[in-house]
Amino acid sequence: MEPRAHHVVIGFFTLAAVAAALLFALWLGKSSGDTEWAWYRVGFDHPVGGLAEGNPVLYSGVNIGTVEDLTLAPENPAHVRALVRVDKSVPIRKNTKAGLVMANITGSMSIQFTGGSPDSPIIPGDRSNPPLIQAQPSTISNLLSNSETLLTKADQLLASANNLLSEDNLDNVAGILENTRIASEALVASRDDLLALMAQFDSAGVRTEEAAIKVSAAADRASAVLDDGVEPVLISLNTAIQTLQPTLDRLNQLSADNGQALDQGLQGIGELGPTLRELRGTLRNLNSFTRKLEQDTFGTLLGEDSIKEYRE
Template identity: 60%
Template sequence: MEPRAHHFIIGLFTLVAFAAALGFSLWLAKSSADREWAYYEIVFSQPVSGLSEGNPVLYSGVQIGDVVEMRLDSDNPGHVRVLVRVDESVPIRKNTRAGLVLANITGSMNVQFSGGSPDQPALRGARDNPPTIVAEPSAFHNLLANGEQLVVKADELLTRATELLSEDNIRNTAAILENTRVATDALLARRDQLSALLEQFDAAAVRAEEAAIKVSRVSDNAYELLTTDGKQVLQSMDRTLVVLHSTLARVDELTKDNAGAMASGLQGMGELAPALRELRATLRTLNHFTRKLEQDPTGTLFGNDTIKELPQ
């Protein structure tokens, strides 16, 4: 009797669980059927891989409906028209944006609405005449679209890295490092000389600074001299030139006024030239006689020698 009682309890529990699950399914189906839906058609200009009928439709991450139908645009097969149904109580407005979001790591996609200002008019969608919403490109789609280019760039980068790490480049790099080490050792070996050279540079810089200070002082003194004494000298020269100009003007005027008298005077001086020559000869003769008189007064006065006239 006891094993049969256990089997009866297990069977009864199974039936109750099945009935509860069936009732829950019927209630869920009834609530879904009684729910009011608004329909919208979303136009995607990019591939919608991972999206399928029955996938959830979200609004800011909250499920508000699902995908009803998917078809290619008859006028432009590059566009996909997706019909979705949304709980009628959720306001879809004119500036509400739509796009695709990644549902899980398997690549499944969901439709998601976002945005929408309260001051914009609401879109009322029916199954036979749904309003159209143009979808925005998703970041995930852009990443997939650029994936091939990224792979190509990565391959080029790896190729260049391989060329950079070739044996020839490695040997050249090792030679450069070795040369650098040798140069460093040479500098270290002559660090005392380098220190002395730097000290000389420092002393030269100090002397150059002192020379610059002296030159600056000389320039200041010269500037001060030019602005004070030099200015006075220039003013004096200016006054002298004015006086000289006035004097020359007067001399020129006197020359013009006395041109005749000067010409007569110069002519008279020309006539005096023979008389001056005679006077000069007489003076020489007198000078000679005076010397002879000093040397021999008696012979000169009473002698027979006559005074000879010196040639002119």
């Protein structure tokens, strides 16, 4: 009787578990059936790897629905259209944004709605004609879409690194390092000469500084001489020029006013030239006659010797 009692107890608990499961399923179905849904299409212009039917739809991280269908856009197969249903009590507004987020570490993706200001109008989600909401590219989707390009560039980088580290280049690098070592040893060997050269440079710098100080002092003295000696002379010259300027202006005015008279006077002076020459000759003859008269008064007056003209 005892084994039969155990079987009865096990059967009873089994029936109770099945009944509880059926009741939970009925409650869940009734709860799901009581929920009113709004339907939308989310458009993606990039690959949606990891997104599948039945994946959750989130609003700011809270589950509000599921992905019901995934299709390619008929006008452009590179674009994807995801049909989603969300709880109608959650307002999907005109400025609400949609995008992909990673659901777990396995790579499964979910659609997430964010944003939506209260003053923006609500978009009604009609099952027969669901409105289209264009998804924003997410960081994860960009990373996934660009992963192939990144891998290609990484492969090119590795190839360039291999070329850089080829045997010829390694030999060249080894030669450069050897030359650097030899140059360093030569510098160490000539350290005393370098120190002496640096001392000479230091001494030359000191002498250059002293010469610069002397030149600066000479320049200061020259500036003082110019300020004390030349500047007063220049001021006096400037004053004299300013004093003579009215006289020069007056002479210019007189020359302009009497230009015609001056021209006529100069012409008259030119015409006096022949008369003056004749007068000079006459004076010479008179001077000769006077000397003869002094030497021989009577003979000269009696006309014994005719008057002769002497010309120099």
